[in-house]
Amino acid sequence: HLNYRxxxxxxxxxxxCETSWRAQDGPRSCGCPRLSVTHGSVRYNMRHEQGNGNxxxxxxxxxxxxxxxxxxxLGFKQVIILEEDMEIAPDFFNYFLATSPLINADPKLYCVxxxxxxxxxxxxxxxxxxxxxxxxxxxxxxxxxxxxxEVKSRWPSGYWDEFMxxxxxxxxxxxxxxxxxRSYTFGEEGQSQGQYFAAHLSRIKLNTERxxxxxxxxxxxxxxxxxxxxxQWVINQVRTLWV
Numbered sequence: 001h002l003n004y005r006x007x008x009x010x011x012x013x014x015x016x017c018e019t020s021w022r023a024q025d026g027p028r029s030c031g032c033p034r035l036s037v038t039h040g041s042v043r044y045n046m047r048h049e050q051g052n053g054n055x056x057x058x059x060x061x062x063x064x065x066x067x068x069x070x071x072x073x074l075g076f077k078q079v080i081i082l083e084e085d086m087e088i089a090p091d092f093f094n095y096f097l098a099t100s101p102l103i104n105a106d107p108k109l110y111c112v113x114x115x116x117x118x119x120x121x122x123x124x125x126x127x128x129x130x131x132x133x134x135x136x137x138x139x140x141x142x143x144x145x146x147x148x149x150e151v152k153s154r155w156p157s158g159y160w161d162e163f164m165x166x167x168x169x170x171x172x173x174x175x176x177x178x179x180x181x182r183s184y185t186f187g188e189e190g191q192s193q194g195q196y197f198a199a200h201l202s203r204i205k206l207n208t209e210r211x212x213x214x215x216x217x218x219x220x221x222x223x224x225x226x227x228x229x230x231x232q233w234v235i236n237q238v239r240t241l242w243v
Contacts, residue, residue, distance in 0.1 A: 140183030
């Protein structure tokens, strides 16, 4: 998967970011020499020795270690987590750049995700649409240092995504997510051993249009700026359907 990630067409888009950090666990080669030679730019690799437990427990340990390094040691205010078995849309980073001010301004938001769990090709059609969701999607997502400060002392020993969905963690807050996913997992042989891949994950549509959320934020993101605006937008949509 890492070899695919380094050679995929979107790698150049990833390297347009100011700084990218790669967190790797386990003994396999991280591929960083290829990254620096191929793209001629300085990036950073962090290596974490695997702990004990099953795959999901090792993954949670690695996430906790990497997030601690990002926020506490390196001092980042926000971090986008992108796993090695994911493809991204051409406007992936534009989407996160445009939604970044929202997550900082609204205490009722606790993450931004690129993924729509219900984003089957037969069910979605608007590449500009963004929603507030009570469900934590993951699979290409952004969190803030403030959220990490909340959860770091009780970070789980396993199944970190289920932890993020717990009511006492979410605390009634929302996550932004697009109608058409800006990420797509090709990890049929990942930790879940391909569980649900053919029946669910493989059917999720990846956006192919380059939407400029940054330039059009007042039009595209106004309805998700806060909970009240989004609730009113939903009411208006329902009323339109009744007419």
